[in-house]
Each structure stands twice: as structure tokens, then as C-alpha cells.
Amino acid sequence: MSEEPAHRHESGLVTETRGHVRVFTLDRPERRNALSAALQTDLVEELLSCAEDPQVRAVVLTGNGPAFCAGFDLKEIRELDQQGGHFRPPMDRPGRSLFEVVSETYVPIVAALTGHAVAGGFELALACDIRIAAPGIKLGLPEATIGMGANYGSVVLPKRLPMGIALEMLLTGEYVTSEDAARWGLVNRVVPAEEVLPAALALAGRIAANAPLSVRRMKETAVKALDLPLATALRLDVGPNPYLSEDRREGIAAHLEKRSPQWSGR
Template sequence: MDQVKLDFDPPSACITLNRPQVRNALSPELVAHFHTALDQVQERDDVAALIITGEGTAFCGGADLKVLREIAAQSVKQAHQDSQNLMNFFRRVYEFPKPVIAAVNGPAMAGGCGLASVCDIVLAAEDAVFGYPEVRVGFVPALVAVFLVRICGEKKARELLLTGRLFSAQEAQEMGLVNHVVAKESLLEKAQELAREISQNSPTAVRLTKELMQDLPGLSLEKGLIAALQLNTLIRTTEDFKEGVSSFLEKRRAQWKRR
């Protein structure tokens, strides 16, 4: 896993994109290594949240230029498979059962901006820059558009994707893409602080809440309420709910059962 680094510091784990010589650009190898790291994080009960960041001065510069040249020569079948691999990558991060925190330490471009957008919480260094410049090289940011529309709405997404312009961490925060803008030197510390805060909560409730939040944007009001009702009913049958109520009434720290 030389293209990513994985560090465990419970209650958090950190995956660092490790191709600083090419601004941590995405490659098939990096994506494969990332999946392996996710497998390891998912198995750890002592990890409440995952942090993603980049080695060096960039978070992620998008696709590797070498890969882009190869894409231009692909057959339709190869292009479809490559696109599906990228889709699976974004979707797995978006649907990862543990909360995912992006610590954007520098430029997040194209697929790198997409990676940040599929995380649950995004922290950005004050000098971080974001952008979806795919149209400037004749590409369509199709996969990231699906998530961007959910985050900032159709009109803002249209502007960003059609112009391909870059924007600051402060603007990204204003449009809802970034949760907090922090000093670069305290970026990972803030991410770890959030992970510790999350770790105090029921893992079962956190996981189910995340699943609900993923589903709600695609549901009508009626179907959304039905989904919420079903989840509200389900959580009351869990051991974690019973432990949470007992610990609150007994004024002690909860010992979560994870079920």
C-alpha cells in the first residue's frame, strides 16, 4: 500500500494519500490501495471515525495525467470499467459505515474535490483551494456532479461545473461543501477532536443515522417520513438504545454494545 498510508490512533484512523510528487493524483493503484485500507479500518471496533488527508502540500489533484492519456486511448468497454471503478470508489467512501472526515490540507481538484465532497464532514486549511476544472480538458465531471448537487443545489453546481473555476476554502464553506475552515497547523488536530467527539456516541445510532442521511435526499416527503418512522422504531429495539437510556438515568458513561 505504498500509494496510501494508514495510521491507527483510536478512536480515529487516518488514510493519507501518498503520491506527493504528483499532488496525490488518483490512479488505479491508489484506488486499489485505498480500498484495502478501508477494509482494515472497517474491521476495527476501536475506530469510531476515519480521517482522509494528503501527503505534502496538496490534498488530491484529481486524476493522474498519465492515466488521463491512457483513458483517451481506451475502448468503450475499458472506459466503462474505469468509470465504474471510480464510481465504486466514491460510493464506498460515501456509504462507509463509519463517519469519514476529510482534512483538506491543500488543493482539492476535480476527483480530489469529489473525494472531499463524499466525506461526511470536511475540514479545510485556510489556504486550501477547490475546483471542478474537468470541462477545461474536455472531460465531464459526471460522477462528482451527483454528489455536488446534493450538497449545494443545482444552480451552484451548474456554475461550478460549467465554468470550471477554482474557489477558496471560505467560499466552499459558504456553499456547504466545507464544514469548518481552520489553520493548517491545527487541521489534523481538529479532525482528531471531531473523531473523539463522535466516539462518545452509540456506534449503532451513528451508523443508522448516516444511512438515513444518505437516503433522504432521494425520497419524497412521504417516503422520507416512512423511512424515518421505520428507523425510529428499529433503534428502540437495539441494545445501544437501552444502554444509552440506562446510562443517562444512572449518570454514568455508556458502555455501548454495538448492536
């Protein structure tokens, strides 16, 4: 397993490799880690690279400073407006939507929410697979209060919550706490702030220790089967087939021989 020093992109994205876990840190604390166009582009590129790298078996996404992410960079958008630039809706842009890439990356992604996650920052957290949060942080979609649309959140939040709760959050723009989110299942667990990142790294490490083909197959199946009828979902055959892999034979042998398996990813 490799250990690579942290690398900081000019956009403010910091990347680091810890064994089979890739760590991404949004590092624009002076802007509450707002998602500038450059930051979105770099994060999309890094996530696509993770999907191509068999050594990356889990991802942790976190933010530096008091906020996980405050959403899209409103100052950048306002400057574009003042310059007479053309603002395109999220799904009408030349590049891929960041949230779509996060949700479609079949490497499991754990969000470590050490601070507030609002607007596009909350959508970014929603796109991740597992969320660990600090106590008392704010989560929500205030887009209706500033004339934006919460395109991703409007689709995904009603899939995660009862419709009445989802619509109240969307239509009022009011925030909820991490404790509320944990009670509704939006957050997996709430831990003390100083334990959020270590807990996320430990969980990602536990995932990365498992058979990589099995993990990918399970995530890809779960995501693609979510809205399918049971009979159709059971017959999906997506991603690599772990039943026919060398790792399946190795995993069974290691279990019976009471030793740690040596995964080959084949």
C-alpha cells in the first residue's frame, strides 16, 4: 500500500493517498470552501482518476476550516453577472456535473462533515455514500431564498427523506442540524468534531480492506437497482463479477485457513 504526500491544486483541492484510501480536502477556508469552477473541475478530474486506479478502494472527502462546504462560489457567479457573462444551469454546462460524478463513482466515498454543509455543499454531501458529521452543524438547501434551483438536491432529497420533510427543507430553505439528519438517516453517525475525520478514515480503511471487486459490485448494484422492480434488479449484472474472480477463491481459502486475504483485484 502506498503513502503519498499531500498535493494542493491551485483551485484549493488537496489530495493525499493513505494506503488504498484517497483523501480529498476542500481547502478554501476563507471562502468557506465554496465550489469555484476550478475547484469543481479539479474534483471531477480526481474522482475520474480514482475510478481508473485499482489501488484506490475508498475515498474520504472533507473540508478545512469551520465549514465543510458553502456551495457554489456566489462571488464568482456575481462577477460573471456583472461582466455580462452567460450563466448556464448545472446540467447545461460543457463539463460533467460534479454531483453526478460523485454519485456515479463506484469507489465508495465517505463524507467527513466537520463543519456546515449548505446549498451545493449539502448536495455534495448527499452525493457521497456515507456521511459522518460533527454535532450541531447546519445542513440544508437555501437556494429558494437566493433564486437558485438546487437541481441535484431537489431530485435526491425526496429519495432520502419522507416527501413532506424534503419539501419543507427545499421550499423554506431552512437548515436542519446534524442530529436531525442522523435521526432521519441522512447522516450515518454524529461524533465529536475532532473525531469526524479519524472516524471517516477508519471507516474508509475498513471498506478498503475488503475484496475490491465485491465492494464495487455491491455499490454499483445498489445504486443502479434503487428504483428498479425487484425481479429486474436481481438480474442486473453490472461491474466486475466477484463470483468468477480469483479474489473469491482467495477469500474463501483465507477464511477457512484463518488468515488475512491477499486481494489481487482480479
